[in-house]
Structures are given as structure tokens and as C-alpha cells.
Amino acid sequence: MASSSSSSSSKKRTAKDAELDSGGKAAKKIHPFFTREAKEPEQHGTFKWLKPLGPKSTCLHGVNLEPPSRSKVALFDLDGTIIKTSFGSKDATWEWWRLQVPAALKKLHDDGYSVVIISNQALKAVALKAWKEKVPSIATSLSSLPFRILAATAKDYYRKPMIGMWTELTRIFKEDGVEIDKSGSFFVGDAAGRQYPNGKSDFSGTDRKWASNIGLTFHTPEEYFLGLPVHANFKLEGFHVSSLTELPPYTPTHTALLLDPRIPEIVLFVGFPSLGKTSFYNRYFKPADYVHINQDILGSRPKCIKAVDEALNNGLACVIDNTNRDAATRKHYVDLARKRKVPIRCFHFTGSMELAWHNNLYRAFNMPPSVASNEPKRELVPYLAYTSYKGAFQEPELSEGFSEIKKINWVFEGDEEVRRHWSMWHQLEGK
Ligand SMILES: Nc1ncnc2c1ncn2[C@@H]1O[C@H](COP(=O)(O)OP(=O)(O)OP(=O)(O)O)[C@@H](O)[C@H]1O
CATH class of the missing domain: 3.40.50.300 (P-loop containing nucleotide triphosphate hydrolases)
Structure with missing residues (x-):
């Protein structure tokens, strides 16, 4: 029929079928790159990539030093928030989003927060390899700051605004006997659906949606790092059940x-x-x-x-x-x-x-x-x-x-x- x-x-559906993503296109298959590295942690100075998470290893997981699991968590998007966006770039160079960023992150750690980076990185293999080299280099510049990073590399359950990375994080913390205090935690991201007077808008609202899905307080980088007033004019696009x-x-x-x-x-x-x-x-x-x-x-x-x-x-x-x-x-x-x-x-x-x-x-x-x-x-x-x-x-x-x-x-x-x-x-x- x-x-x-x-x-x-x-x-x-077979596992192969399941790799089809929305749009009916074949989703990126898991690159051998992941499976090869999955066995041993990769150490780069103070930073190491641990075994990727998820049934298909689609959630990269890294730590700088030994980040403590604390009930208050300061979560950050990476591109456009901690560093300037270089999405999909094939080289590993990077710049802070603003010079205030490293000191602000360090202060959060000193104030009793766990610092965690949550990033979508569904990149082609070459760009992903460069990105994986970039993160340890960021860690070197933050050498005294213990932090954790999770990155979704496929269009699946881990990709923001889906809550898979949050679920993994709460599981990791629970294993350390720590329940995350959502009301004392927050997430900062630039994908906030902001609309600007000149008619332009943010490229997406994914970060704000992710925070909303979880029930976390959300800030834009301008609000958090620069102390600018809350940008109240935003629009989240796409389907939401409230429209029914x-x-x-x-x-x-x-x-x-x-x-x-x-x-x-x-x-x-x-x-x-x-x-x-x-x-x-x-x-x-x-x-x-x-x-x-x-x-x-x-x-x-x-x-x-x-x-x-x-x-x-x-x-x-x-x-x-x-x-x-x-x-x-x-x-x-x-x-x-x-x-x-x-x-x-x-x-x-x-x-x-x-x-x-x-x-x-x-x-x-x-x-x-x-x-x-x-x-x-x-x-x-x-x-x-x-x-x-x-x-x-x-x-x-x-x-x-x-x-x-x-x-x-x-x-x-x-x-x-x-x-x-x-x-x-x-x-x-x-x-
Ligand atoms: N009335 C409802 N309220 C809340 N959740 C629902 C309701 N109906 C279905 N769901 C949920 O929506 C999802 C899809 O439903 P279901 O599997 O029954 O759809 P279907 O039309 O039979 O799908 P398919 O054609 O793919 O077999 C399921 O996870 C189900 O739990």
C-alpha cells in the first residue's frame, strides 16, 4: 500500500534507517573517527576527551582538570557565547567572544558553580576534527578552570533543543551524589531568537528553547557578560504545542x-x-x-x-x-x-x-x-x-x-x- x-x-527500522534525519536526507553516519577514539581518553595538557556518550557515541564528552559536580551549574553555549562563532571552520583557531569571558568563567567556579559547556556540533568529519583540537586549546587558556563540555555531533536526541545533554549531565552529577539545583543554575547562549530594530534576528532560538525545555533561567551573552539590559523582543520559531x-x-x-x-x-x-x-x-x-x-x-x-x-x-x-x-x-x-x-x-x-x-x-x-x-x-x-x-x-x-x-x-x-x-x-x- x-x-x-x-x-x-x-x-x-534498522539502525541504518534510524540515521535518516529530518528532511529525509541520510543523516551523517557516525564517522570512524568516533569509534576509534572511543576506547581511551585523549589527553591534551589539562584537557581530556572522554569516551563519547550515547548509544551511537554522538555526544562528545570532555573535561578540563577534574571538574567538581556541584549543585549550582553555570551552563554556556560555546560558539557565539564563549568564543566568536567560527562554525564549520576547518582550522582550530579561535578568539574569546569578549575579553571579559575567561575571568567571568573563573569567578563562577570560585563562587561555587560547576562550569559546563553545552554545544551543538553536527559537523562534517574534517571540521569536527578541527573543532576537537580547538577545545583543548581553549582549555589551555583557561588552564586553572575545571570545566566539563558536552557536544552533540548528530541530529538526534542530544542536539539542542532536545534535552539529551542535560539528561546525561544530571546522570553524571547523580553518580557523584549531586542533585542539580535547577533554580540556582542558568544557561547562557546566543541562539535566543532575538529580533532587532533593523529587521534582523538571531540565526535561531535553539539555546532559549533548550533552557525553556529544562526549566533553566536563560541569559544572552550580552546580558550575562556585558550586563546589558534584557533583550525582551524575541520570537521562537517552529512548532510548539501551545499553538494547538x-x-x-x-x-x-x-x-x-x-x-x-x-x-x-x-x-x-x-x-x-x-x-x-x-x-x-x-x-x-x-x-x-x-x-x-x-x-x-x-x-x-x-x-x-x-x-x-x-x-x-x-x-x-x-x-x-x-x-x-x-x-x-x-x-x-x-x-x-x-x-x-x-x-x-x-x-x-x-x-x-x-x-x-x-x-x-x-x-x-x-x-x-x-x-x-x-x-x-x-x-x-x-x-x-x-x-x-x-x-x-x-x-x-x-x-x-x-x-x-x-x-x-x-x-x-x-x-x-x-x-x-x-x-x-x-x-x-x-x-
Ligand atoms: N492523545 C494523546 N495524548 C498524548 N500523547 C499521545 C496521544 N496519542 C498519541 N500520543 C503519543 O504520540 C506518539 C505517537 O502515537 P502513536 O504511536 O499512537 O501514533 P501512530 O499514528 O500509530 O504512529 P505510526 O503511524 O507511526 O504507527 C506516541 O508516543 C504516543 O504516546
Whole structure:
């Protein structure tokens, strides 16, 4: 089935598939550079690169001297904050962002803070190699300052504004018996979404989003190092769940979700990947013993059709939980319903592509343990699956042979902790 072919592979993604990033492009594979170095710490003067973190070693981890784990943490972005931006440069030269920076960092250490640098560095291998040489050279200039650095080298869970580097940091501190005091800690970064009177704006708002996701006080470098007034005019771009309007869970039409009296029928779902179709099935149809038909699980459309046929033979109703994006795909099931003389209802999940992509990132990277322990582990579905759904989508129509089309709206379900995670900024690239 064309519509679900992209999502169908998603439940069985291999590690290779999972390296696809948003935009459907092949993500940077982990360069052998990382795997070679992973074994031994690399010592450069007082600085050493430790074993990279994460299942795919995509989070570089280094320390200058022996940084103490303290409950108050002063966190800094690197490029455009501690040093002048030289992003992607292939040489290891650098300059302080402003001359005040080293003394300010030293003072924080003396005042009882842990100093930690948090950086996005999804660079090509040559630039990354230069960058890895640059950090020890910065450390040499800060030789008496113990600090820790974490750097996300891929477009994954570690990349700001995703909170992976924070999760690792809290874990490292916990191993030292230290709970980070969020209210006494702060983050300084230049990617603040600032809008300027001349019409220009910051290249992104990623640092401010990261602080907001975690609940940390945020400062720009100008505010923190130079004492300039707070720059209040900022705009964070991209999808945030606060933009969703509240809607009823489904359109009131002539039938309830479950038919009364219950008869064998086909319920066919239509909607972007990760828009909550399976969750909806589990919540409403599973308890009513509807058979779950899913091409990701069964492997092919003929197998789905066979399974539907068998369910109907046994007097059961079933749900086709695929993306079913176009009329040609849906026709296979409409024809089967006609042949078996049972009704077929279409449930169209109307949430946007932005919401679906957001849920995809949430599901792959940011579900709280209470949800993750109840759902199968799912890799990130490539962005291409969303754009191809959108490109080929045909609005379902009664004339296709449905007895009813019900619109299913997104309604958040979950407790405060689930909402906290789901409401974070989820983004792998762009603004
Ligand atoms: N109503 C909801 N409230 C909160 N979270 C939800 C809700 N529905 C789904 N989710 C979460 O969104 C993510 C995607 O949901 P789900 O896996 O059900 O989507 P799907 O449409 O079946 O995806 P696919 O087509 O890729 O199989 C999951 O992590 C799920 O926990």
C-alpha cells in the first residue's frame, strides 16, 4: 500500500534507517573517527576527551582538570557565547567572544558553580576534527578552570533543543551524589531568537528553547557578560504545542465510536505517521475486541487483507491502522467490505504534519519513563515519510464507499509529567 509504505517500514527500522534525519536526507553516519577514539581518553595538557556518550557515541564528552559536580551549574553555549562563532571552520583557531569571558568563567567556579559547556556540533568529519583540537586549546587558556563540555555531533536526541545533554549531565552529577539545583543554575547562549530594530534576528532560538525545555533561567551573552539590559523582543520559531486549538475528540456524527449493536465492520484509519492512531486504537477499539490490522506488523498489504478476511469470517470487527493516504490504497479495503457485505467507516485523523512530526520526535527521544515503559521502542520515522504522505494525500470521501467519515481531532491525554515532556520544543534542525 503506497500510503503506508513509508510508515510501514518505520516499526521495523534498522539502525541504518534510524540515521535518516529530518528532511529525509541520510543523516551523517557516525564517522570512524568516533569509534576509534572511543576506547581511551585523549589527553591534551589539562584537557581530556572522554569516551563519547550515547548509544551511537554522538555526544562528545570532555573535561578540563577534574571538574567538581556541584549543585549550582553555570551552563554556556560555546560558539557565539564563549568564543566568536567560527562554525564549520576547518582550522582550530579561535578568539574569546569578549575579553571579559575567561575571568567571568573563573569567578563562577570560585563562587561555587560547576562550569559546563553545552554545544551543538553536527559537523562534517574534517571540521569536527578541527573543532576537537580547538577545545583543548581553549582549555589551555583557561588552564586553572575545571570545566566539563558536552557536544552533540548528530541530529538526534542530544542536539539542542532536545534535552539529551542535560539528561546525561544530571546522570553524571547523580553518580557523584549531586542533585542539580535547577533554580540556582542558568544557561547562557546566543541562539535566543532575538529580533532587532533593523529587521534582523538571531540565526535561531535553539539555546532559549533548550533552557525553556529544562526549566533553566536563560541569559544572552550580552546580558550575562556585558550586563546589558534584557533583550525582551524575541520570537521562537517552529512548532510548539501551545499553538494547538482545543477541539472535541471527534466530530459528532450519527454513530458513536463503537457501533451499537455491535456487528462485524471495518474501521479504516487515515492520518500522518505518529499522529496517535495506534494509541487511539488501544484506548477505544482494543477493549472492544476489534482486531488490530497494521501493515508495519504484518509486513505486507496482502497479509493485511487476509487478516481482515479472517477476522470477518470469525464474526469480528477490525481496525486498519495504517496511514491510508490515498483513495487507491483505501479501495483495497472498501472492495473487501463490499465483497463481505459489511460496513466500512473511515476515521480521519486531522492533526497537522507539524504535530505528527513533533509526536515522532517525542516518541523516539523524549517520552517520560511512565509512557516509554508502556510503548514499544520506536526509532525516528524519516521526515520523508511525512512529506510523501502530504504530497500524495487525498481527502477521504463518502463516494469512495464509506458508510461514514469521522474526523478525529488531537486531544492530549496524559498526566502532568507526560504533558511536560510532550510540550517541550522538539526539533532537529532549522530555527
Ligand atoms: N492523545 C494523546 N495524548 C498524548 N500523547 C499521545 C496521544 N496519542 C498519541 N500520543 C503519543 O504520540 C506518539 C505517537 O502515537 P502513536 O504511536 O499512537 O501514533 P501512530 O499514528 O500509530 O504512529 P505510526 O503511524 O507511526 O504507527 C506516541 O508516543 C504516543 O504516546
